[in-house]
Amino acid sequence: LHCFNYAITQAALLMAVFAVVHRTGTADLNQLGGLVTRMPLTFLVLLFGIISLAGLPPMAGFVSKWMVYRSLITEGMPLLFVAAVVGTLGTILSVYKLIHNIFLGQLRVEHQGVAEAPLSMLIPMLGLSALIFLAGFIPGPALSWVAQVQGQLGLPVVPWVLGGIVDPRGGLDMIWLVGILMAGFGVGALVFYGFGGRSRRVHQLDNYAGGHFLTADVHYQYSDNFYAGLMHLIGPWYRGAFRWLERSLAATLDLVSFGAEGLYRVAQPTLLMLAAAVAMLAWVF
Numbered sequence: 174l175h176c177f178n179y180a181i182t183q184a185a186l187l188m189a190v191f192a193v194v195h196r197t198g199t200a201d202l203n204q205l206g207g208l209v210t211r212m213p214l215t216f217l218v219l220l221f222g223i224i225s226l227a228g229l230p231p232m233a234g235f236v237s238k239w240m241v242y243r244s245l246i247t248e249g250m251p252l253l254f255v256a257a258v259v260g261t262l263g264t265i266l267s268v269y270k271l272i273h274n275i276f277l278g279q280l281r282v283e284h285q286g287v288a289e290a291p292l293s294m295l296i297p298m299l300g301l302s303a304l305i306f307l308a309g310f311i312p313g314p315a316l317s318w319v320a321q322v323q324g325q326l327g328l329p330v331v332p333w334v335l336g337g338i339v340d341p342r343g344g345l346d347m348i349w350l351v352g353i354l355m356a357g358f359g360v361g362a363l364v365f366y367g368f369g370g371r372s373r374r375v376h377q378l379d380n381y382a383g384g385h386f387l388t389a390d391v392h393y394q395y396s397d398n399f400y401a402g403l404m405h406l407i408g409p410w411y412r413g414a415f416r417w418l419e420r421s422l423a424a425t426l427d428l429v430s431f432g433a434e435g436l437y438r439v440a441q442p443t444l445l446m447l448a449a450a451v452a453m454l455a456w457v458f
Contacts, residue, residue, distance in 0.1 A: 174315055174316060175237035175238070175241065177308075178225065178234050178237045178305075178315075179234070182305060183226070185218055185221065185302055186219060186271075190219075192290035192298065193212065193215060193275055196211075197287055203274070205281070206274060206277065207278050207279050208280065211284065211288065213289070214290070216272075217299075218299065218301070219272050219276065222268075222302070223271065225305050226268055227261065227265045227268055231306065231347065231351040231354055231355075232306060233308035233309040234309075235309060236312045238257075238261065239345060241257060242257060243342075245257060247343065311336060311348065312337055313333055313335035313337070316331055316333035335348070
């Protein structure tokens with residue numbers, strides 16, 4: 174289930190990023206910002222994707238991550254549970270930077286004329302976004318596929334229902350959870366729009382901060398040193414051995430990727446695919 178959710182989520186995220194690159198001509202996060210006013214539907218796709226990737230309700234990624242957490246607790250693996258939660262926090266930080274640097278903050282002058290992604294790109298993106306939400310709201314159909322595979326392999330079948338799973342050790346009903354979540358959003362919207370004070374919409378450059386008016390040459394959407402506050406807190410533990418380990422790991426991965434790239438470029442890709450297919454067939458038979 175997690176592989177399925179991850180596949181549809183990453184596909185939507187990649188399509189959204191490619192749409193931004195297609196319209197702006199750059200993939201540099203430091204050269205973007207404020208595009209929510211120009212590409213609102215693409216922003217919505219990316220928002221759905223990062224919520225799912227971070228494992229937050231009401232998207233599909235929450236269901237499978239919740240099942241992973243539940244399994245680690247019920248099977249007596251508390252350390253792995255803590256590690257999974259820490260990994261989720263890291264995911265939230267990384268995906269927040271993605272949506273912040275692309276869509277939030279100040280719109281650059283050179284992107285004033287950027288238009289929404291073309292329809293040929295929007296249709297598959299919005300379709301995947303709807304699937305991400307539906308797989309979170311009613312995960313039963315996806316769980317039924319998992320149950321079929323488990324039954325064919327002779328494994329215990331997950332006790333699924335339309336809204337999630339039913340288990341005495343801990344169940345999940347996403348229909349109720351999403352309903353309560355949406356009701357909370359509705360109450361917040363009612364308070365904000367119904368009982369809030371009068372507001373006036375202004376241009377994003379028609380304002381000031383710290384007593385100084387913000388003009389087009391003043392970029393208050395900062396992308397560099399995005400994690401400066403976090404690094405200030407964990408800096409004392411992020412020196413010495415940690416920095417050495419990080420550099421060693423990066424150098425090892427660079428070496429492996431360089432070798433893999435060289436092998437792929439020198440050898441014929443068709444020959445490699447044929448060898449892989451033959452190896453898989455030999456293993457199966």
